[in-house]
Amino acid sequence: MTTSASCMIKPAWTPMTIGLMVLGFVVFWPLGLAMLAYILWGDRFQDMARDAKSQWRSSPFKGAVDQMASGAYARTGNAAFDEYRDKEIKRLEEERARLEAMRNEFDDFLKDLRRARDQEEFDRFMNNRGRGPAPEDS
Structure with a gap:
C-alpha cells in the first residue's frame, strides 16, 4: 500500500x-x-x-443531524404536518425572542442595582473619609 x-x-x-x-x-x-x-x-x-x-x-441519525446542522427542514410530503411544524417553529422562535428580551431587561436591572450599590458605597466612603478617628479628651 x-x-x-x-x-x-x-x-x-x-x-x-x-x-x-x-x-x-x-x-x-x-x-x-x-x-x-x-x-x-x-x-x-x-x-x-x-x-x-x-x-x-x-447511522440512522445522520440525516437528522445533517438537517439540523443545515438549519433547513425538509418537507415530509404531509402538508398538514409541515404546516403544523412551521407554526410550532415560528411560535418557539417568538418565545425564544421574548425570553431573550426578558433576560436583557433583567441584566439591565442588575446593572442598575450594582450601580446604585457602588454609588452608595462611594458616598459612604467620601462621608467617612474626612472624619478620621475621634479626638480624645485630655
Missing part, C-alpha cells in the same frame, strides 16, 4: 518520537500525551477514521 504523501515521523519507538514525546511533556503535558498516543496507536488512526466514517454513513 503506497501513499502519495509519506509521513516524516512514523508511529514507532524511535529516538525522534521519544524526544518529541519528552519535549511535549516538558512544554505542555497534553502534547506529550498526544505524542505517546501517536506512538502507540498512530498506525491505527487511518483505520479508525475509515471505520468511523463508514459507521456514520450508515
